[in-house]
Amino acid sequence: MDYRVPPGVEAIEKLQNFIKVNRLTANTRIPSERDLCEMWGVRRSTLRQAVDTLVESGELYRVKGAGVYVAVSKLVRNMSGADAMIDELMQQGIPMSKKIISARVIEATKQISKRLRIPLGRKVYEYIRVREVGHIPSIMETSYIDCEQYPDFDKHYNNKTSMASLFRNLYHQEMVKGEERISITYASESEAGLLDIEANSSLFFTAGVLTNEENVPVMYYKQLLRSDRFKFVSMISK
Known part of the structure; x- marks a missing residue:
């Protein structure tokens, strides 16, 4: 039986891997939702949910009108x-x-x-x-x-x-x-x-x-x- 990773989970993993591979430091802005969707071929709603999850967990944070940034590690x-x-x-x-x-x-x-x-x-x-x-x-x-x-x-x-x-x-x-x-x-x-x-x-x-x-x-x-x-x-x- 094939096991397929849910799109939301996959998007979270892609975001975490993107930060790690590109060695993004704390307070660095990540690309826009549109750019990431085009890069990975995922739905805007799926990516937004993934970002929300990482914001809630403290890995990312939002600045109103300025985008999403990498948070300081706790x-x-x-x-x-x-x-x-x-x-x-x-x-x-x-x-x-x-x-x-x-x-x-x-x-x-x-x-x-x-x-x-x-x-x-x-x-x-x-x-x-x-x-x-x-x-x-x-x-x-x-x-x-x-x-x-x-x-x-x-x-x-x-x-x-x-x-x-x-x-x-x-x-x-x-x-x-x-x-x-x-x-x-x-x-x-x-x-x-x-x-x-x-x-x-x-x-x-x-x-x-x-x-x-x-x-x-x-x-x-x-x-x-x-x-x-x-x-x-x-x-x-x-």
């Missing part, structure tokens, strides 16, 4: 945690930098005390940072660390140091496991300004706790990630 956010993601991006050679927006000592709220398993009102360090990935503001992070358990942390942490290295080298602590929750939220005016996006743009929201070898919480964190820059994956093994 970065992979592995669900193994924030530090794992940062390490992976750096290993890929993607430029990474961070800027501390706010650093202060506050009293632990109910949520913070519950996550860090400390008394309500105990002093904690609060750090708010924006990470640039590939020179684009992409992640906003807020971290909470127990002042009593990690004294003088604020004297050592800055834009050039990493929290993981400080825990390891200064306090002889390794963040070995954790728990993370993921949801969708929308950018406030201030968040949008820091991430260089429109207010009310959709964002991935993650919150988690990292613990040491004795299962004692080391850090409680929250992240806002631009949904146009990231996708989430989960590695499954038997």
Whole structure:
């Protein structure tokens, strides 16, 4: 029995192959629908449906009155945690930098005390940072660390140091496991300004706790990630 690829699927494959073979980079305009239809001998409606599918999947994007363009490839956010993601991006050679927006000592709220398993009102360090990935503001992070358990942390942490290295080298602590929750939220005016996006743009929201070898919480964190820059994956093994 002969198997024939549906026209819509074939058109999608042709578009993807065209981008790959011609090495079209992000923000490059693809040929018009009419030109592609003539090139491949496909119906206009079939091609438009294929383009719509690739726009929805984030591989292409439309500019009203200007055509269809190749989208920026989304970065992979592995669900193994924030530090794992940062390490992976750096290993890929993607430029990474961070800027501390706010650093202060506050009293632990109910949520913070519950996550860090400390008394309500105990002093904690609060750090708010924006990470640039590939020179684009992409992640906003807020971290909470127990002042009593990690004294003088604020004297050592800055834009050039990493929290993981400080825990390891200064306090002889390794963040070995954790728990993370993921949801969708929308950018406030201030968040949008820091991430260089429109207010009310959709964002991935993650919150988690990292613990040491004795299962004692080391850090409680929250992240806002631009949904146009990231996708989430989960590695499954038997």
